[in-house]
Amino acid sequence: MPPTAPHAIQDFYPDGFATCYGCGRLNAHGLHVRTLLDGELGIAEFTPRAEHTGVAGFVYGGLLASLIDCHAIGTAAAIAEQAEGRAIGDAPAPRYVTASLQVDFVKPTPHGPPLALRARVVETTARKSIVEVSITADDLETVRGRVVAVRIPASMGGG
């Protein structure tokens, strides 16, 4: 499933908003979540590090919440940009922040395989978007999330 655009939205966050531990390209120690677009879908992949364990053999829930957070925010930005007629990389990306985060751990997530994240904007206004995210491991859905993402005005540097 090749993405529509080869670029991750996080590569185009304004520098002042690119320090995030979860997805900032300027954070040397961070997770570097990268969100691509495939049509209306935000897609990402992440392989947890050895230390990202919860109960032995399974992925830490706080990491899964972090992935959902950053990928939802990235998807909100990428879809907003698409709606404004631009592709990722045409301009500094719009920037959203998280107002709330809901995570349901449907099944334990096995530690080892790469995780696939799929996100969809289910509601949007000029001010905020609601994004639903699903995580699968070996094609089995293990986690579902829902994020309320609020757009940072361009006047505050939000792109």
Add this chain to the structure above:
Amino acid sequence: MPPTAPHAIQDFYPDGFATCYGCGRLNAHGLHVRTLLDGELGIAEFTPRAEHTGVAGFVYGGLLASLIDCHAIGTAAAIAEQAEGRAIGDAPAPRYVTASLQVDFVKPTPHGPPLALRARVVETTARKSIVEVSITADDLETVRGRVVAVRIPASMGGG
């Protein structure tokens, strides 16, 4: 405000359940969240590392979600133990896992000061507890969380 018991509940998780990135004493790279009891209240303190930034100057939301997750789970265990007439450290601690996690980012959390976490079990049955958590920085509440914590049966090694 001295805690009722000097021990953190996480110090007494069974070894097989002490590998958690957020709170496991056996995870060398983890966050090492430590939950003490003060009466009915679970209390913890955590100072984010330099890299735990979100938007510059503020704490990363995924870290805040992680702290809420582990501290809620620890509080559920500590309160269950207290309800069974034991103090933390009298026996291997009961062990809970997270079924769901809700986090509301009420205000941006400044990056720098130690964060104080307070958690309270608001509903409990033999099988699960619901725990509400508040995070404050410099005495200002910035984040609220709600966790559904499910007890791992002793037959599965859950203490």
